[in-house]
Amino acid sequence: MGRAAETFATLFFLVTLTFALAHAVPDGPAYAILGLKAGPDRVRALNAQLGLDATVWGQYATWWWHVLHGNLGISYLQNRPVVSVIGAYAGRTAVLYSVATGLAVVAAMGLGWLHGVFYRSWPGRVCSAIEIFLYAMPGFFIATVLGMVFSSWLHLLPAAGMVDLHQAAPGFGDRAAHMVLPAASIALFVAPWLARIFAQGVHEELSRDYVRTAQARGVGFGSILLRHVTPNAIRPMVTMLGLSLPAIFSGNVVVESVFDYPGIGWLLWRSAVAHDYPVLVGIVLVVGVATMLGNLAADLVNAWLDPRVTYAA
Amino acid sequence: MRGAALLGAALFFACAAAPCGTAIIPDAIGIGDPASPAGLNPLLATDPYTIQVATLLYRPLVWIGRDMGFDHARSLAASVQALDGNTRFRVVLKPWRWSDGAAVTADDVLFGWERIEKLGDLFGAAGQGGIPDRVASVRAVDARTLDFVLKAPVNPDWFILNGLSLVYAFPRHAWGDIGRDEMWRRQNDPALFAVTDGPFRLAELRPERYFAFVPNPLYGGHPASLARLVVVFREGGGALHAVQAGEIDMARVPYALWQLLQGTPGFRFYVLPEPFGYGDLLFNQRSANALFLRDVRVRQALAVAVDQAKIIKLAYHGFGTENHLPTPTEPATWQSPSAAATRYDPTAARAMLEAAGWRPGADGVRRKAGVRLAFSVLTGADPDSSEMEMLQVLQSDFGAVGADMRVRVESFSQLMQTLNAGGSDWDAANSPWTTPPVPDGTGVWNAGGGINYGGYSDARMDRLIEDSVSQPGKAAMFQYQDYFAGQLPGLILPQGKQLVMAAARLHGVEEFSNAAGYWNPESLSVDDPACRGATPDGPRR
Numbered sequence: 001m002g003r004a005a006e007t008f009a010t011l012f013f014l015v016t017l018t019f020a021l022a023h024a025v026p027d028g029p030a031y032a033i034l035g036l037k038a039g040p041d042r043v044r045a046l047n048a049q050l051g052l053d054a055t056v057w058g059q060y061a062t063w064w065w066h067v068l069h070g071n072l073g074i075s076y077l078q079n080r081p082v083v084s085v086i087g088a089y090a091g092r093t094a095v096l097y098s099v100a101t102g103l104a105v106v107a108a109m110g111l112g113w114l115h116g117v118f119y120r121s122w123p124g125r126v127c128s129a130i131e132i133f134l135y136a137m138p139g140f141f142i143a144t145v146l147g148m149v150f151s152s153w154l155h156l157l158p159a160a161g162m163v164d165l166h167q168a169a170p171g172f173g174d175r176a177a178h179m180v181l182p183a184a185s186i187a188l189f190v191a192p193w194l195a196r197i198f199a200q201g202v203h204e205e206l207s208r209d210y211v212r213t214a215q216a217r218g219v220g221f222g223s224i225l226l227r228h229v230t231p232n233a234i235r236p237m238v239t240m241l242g243l244s245l246p247a248i249f250s251g252n253v254v255v256e257s258v259f260d261y262p263g264i265g266w267l268l269w270r271s272a273v274a275h276d277y278p279v280l281v282g283i284v285l286v287v288g289v290a291t292m293l294g295n296l297a298a299d300l301v302n303a304w305l306d307p308r309v310t311y312a313a
Numbered sequence: 314m315r316g317a318a319l320l321g322a323a324l325f326f327a328c329a330a331a332p333c334g335t336a337i338i339p340d341a342i343g344i345g346d347p348a349s350p351a352g353l354n355p356l357l358a359t360d361p362y363t364i365q366v367a368t369l370l371y372r373p374l375v376w377i378g379r380d381m382g383f384d385h386a387r388s389l390a391a392s393v394q395a396l397d398g399n400t401r402f403r404v405v406l407k408p409w410r411w412s413d414g415a416a417v418t419a420d421d422v423l424f425g426w427e428r429i430e431k432l433g434d435l436f437g438a439a440g441q442g443g444i445p446d447r448v449a450s451v452r453a454v455d456a457r458t459l460d461f462v463l464k465a466p467v468n469p470d471w472f473i474l475n476g477l478s479l480v481y482a483f484p485r486h487a488w489g490d491i492g493r494d495e496m497w498r499r500q501n502d503p504a505l506f507a508v509t510d511g512p513f514r515l516a517e518l519r520p521e522r523y524f525a526f527v528p529n530p531l532y533g534g535h536p537a538s539l540a541r542l543v544v545v546f547r548e549g550g551g552a553l554h555a556v557q558a559g560e561i562d563m564a565r566v567p568y569a570l571w572q573l574l575q576g577t578p579g580f581r582f583y584v585l586p587e588p589f590g591y592g593d594l595l596f597n598q599r600s601a602n603a604l605f606l607r608d609v610r611v612r613q614a615l616a617v618a619v620d621q622a623k624i625i626k627l628a629y630h631g632f633g634t635e636n637h638l639p640t641p642t643e644p645a646t647w648q649s650p651s652a653a654a655t656r657y658d659p660t661a662a663r664a665m666l667e668a669a670g671w672r673p674g675a676d677g678v679r680r681k682a683g684v685r686l687a688f689s690v691l692t693g694a695d696p697d698s699s700e701m702e703m704l705q706v707l708q709s710d711f712g713a714v715g716a717d718m719r720v721r722v723e724s725f726s727q728l729m730q731t732l733n734a735g736g737s738d739w740d741a742a743n744s745p746w747t748t749p750p751v752p753d754g755t756g757v758w759n760a761g762g763g764i765n766y767g768g769y770s771d772a773r774m775d776r777l778i779e780d781s782v783s784q785p786g787k788a789a790m791f792q793y794q795d796y797f798a799g800q801l802p803g804l805i806l807p808q809g810k811q812l813v814m815a816a817a818r819l820h821g822v823e824e825f826s827n828a829a830g831y832w833n834p835e836s837l838s839v840d841d842p843a844c845r846g847a848t849p850d851g852p853r854r
Binding site for chain 2: 041
């Protein structure tokens with residue numbers, strides 16, 4: 001009860017704060033929509049059309065009433081229901097981040113094993129240096145460099161979008177090619193800190209008694225590493241991945257913007273710039289719920305990996 | 314005889330050839346900075362991008378050509394005739410068909426007119442060309458003829474070019490009795506825009522991403538050569554990057570990169586006209602801080618202090634035209650030849666300020682009765698834009714004659730809100746303006762005008778503006794400008810031309826866009842091996 005109530009209270013507070021902040025900005029969507037032709041009469045007419053002529057708290061109450069009926073409103077920019085807008089963009093982000101997370105986990109485990117096993121010797125130090133180097137790189141820098149090298153210079157991969165619009169019916173290969181650079185950018189950004197967490201776990205587990213016992217019984221090092229050390233060392237990484245689910249849903253605004261990838265991060269940024277309040281608040285709500293579910297998923301996976309772990313309801 | 318028969322056969326097969334190839338263009342070509350079209354209903358458009366995509370589907374009664382005049386070939390109207398002392402305009406339609414085969418009739422235009430009336434203040438171009446307020450009634454005379462009856466005589470050029478270019482036919486049989494709310498709600502609904510009379514039909518719509526179009530085989534005008542036209546939205550420099558990567562076929566080039574990119578293999582470079590409009594430094598007559606801006610002598614001194622040649626050189630890298638009148642320079646159809654010339658002369662500017670009682674202070678800034686000649690300019694320009702470079706030149710030029718100008722940056726929507734509030738908390742604002750084909754000052758410089766943000770009010774200016782829209786010919790328009798040149802409610806500034814980089818495979822770029830930002834996509838074709846010999850113009854180079 002305690003955790004559930006806390007989660008919902010946090011969600012309520014977060015959405016209320018976002019709604020209040022979005023409406024506290026002095027200029028409104030009418031000016032962004034109407035541009036230079038935003039004369040007072042037209043602004044008034046548009047605000048009435050969008051329901052923005054009511055008080056902020058009136059709009060807030062209406063918004064919650066609609067949410068309770070499964071309606072997050074209509075996007076001012078796209079004139080479509082917010083639920084379908086967010087659904088379309090979130091779907092693309094989920095695909096992108098699933099691929100990126102897969103790549104990141106594989107890279108992190110490879111690097112983490114090497115780093116953990118040779119923790120105090122030079123291969124471990126080289127791994128550590130690589131991790132710190134990549135971790136220090138801002139996401140936009142990694143994305144820009146990858147785009148410049150593999151798209152602009154080598155012309156190996158497309159730099160933007162999801163498909164080649166020259167083709168009327170783009171195939172799977174084209175879609176996959178468009179995903180390589182954004183996924184690699186995210187993976188390169190995420191993998192270093194996952195690798196460090198995993199390496200630390202591997203290093204600690206390798207010094208435990210059960211490892212010495214297994215070695216004394218003649219179990220091979222590879223088997224110890226894979227069957228005994230890894231399941232224990234991977235748990236903190238799983239927790240961190242669970243906590244990063246909000247990022248998966250909110251998207252990496254920078255990477256999605258650099259590669260013009262129409263995911264939820266791109267949508268968040270566009271909605272903020274254009275004062276598309278219904279979409280903006282809708283994304284906050286969805287990300288809040290995702291955070292809640294992410295924490296829950298991490299708890300469940302950890303409990304599955306280690307039966308000693310239990311959580312209060 | 315045999316030769317004529319062969320020529321006839323060749324023409325027949327050329328015209329009957331299937332459209333071919335895909336062109337991908339960003340929505341910023343032709344005018345302004347990148348922005349996403351809001352929808353496909355031209356009546357709801359308040360930005361040029363929506364007009365650009367909406368007019369691929371629907372052609373207005375009057376299409377504005379590259380000379381900013383009536384382009385008969387691309388208009389739905391075959392002819393427009395001013396009658397009864399310019400109080401009645403008879404429009405005869407071409408025998409066009411909707412994409413579903415039904416005839417485009419006068420009743421469809423009447424239906425379009427009724428949608429304008431239903432939209433009220435939501436009609437995006439309300440007020441321009443007297444639409445709808447100056448129109449008393451619209452009547453269908455027969456299936457292809459309509460009469461627009463006006464409440465009072467108007468300048469026929471003004472009504473035809475500014476007004477009738479806003480009136481469209483919509484398919485009554487497909488739209489039904491659609492009202493204001495439904496039109497607003499469905500402005501991105503592909504089902505609503507399935508039946509068109511323009512050169513294209515909608516193939517795919519991804520709001521905020523891209524719109525894909527295919528030719529309308531029943532279009533009554535010149536058929537499109539392209540099999541597919543995709544209009545993409547790319548923020549900031551994204552379009553330039555994408556064109557270099559081969560993902561799109563055309564992009565605007567920043568002035569600073571123009572020389573650097575010249576000669577890039579696989580591309581052609583084009584200098585397109587300036588957007589049809591003008592830049593200005595709008596003075597706020599209500600400013601509490603800069604009351605001196607109400608003094609015409611100060612405004613005149615500031616005007617001659619500005620070195621427009623330097624602005625063009627530094628901000629637009631030579632791609633611009635000096636301008637001192639509230640009418641566009643390219644084409645200069647409506648520029649008054651009799652307006653008093655404003656020439657850069659800092660010495661004269663200093664003398665004019667001296668004569669107005671402004672004496673140099675210890676800090677170099679002039680003073681009068683303890684008031685410093687200091688003001689701020691509000692702008693929504695990006696920090697690295699040409700507009701910001703222009704403001705820096707202004708700052709330097711004003712400083713040279715003893716006026717202290719500061720730049721106050723706000724986001725674009727904040728800027729618009731500040732201007733709309735009609736307050737006294739800003740002194741001047743900088744913004745580029747696009748004008749209608751006949752660039753009258755209605756709404757901008759007349760008292761109480763919808764976008765007269767500076768609150769300028771002058772009875773003679775009001776009368777001259779009204780004359781310019783109600784009297785035939787150009788004389789009244791010139792008189793308005795001549796008076797403006799002396800009054801200077803805003804300081805007119807030059808604009809830059811549009812520099813475009815396009816894939817070499819794309820042809821017809823020069824004819825593609827006009828100064829008003831209207832697109833002629835029928836002119837575009839692509840050099841695709843699969844298309845050789847398949848387009849109406851024959852093999853591509």
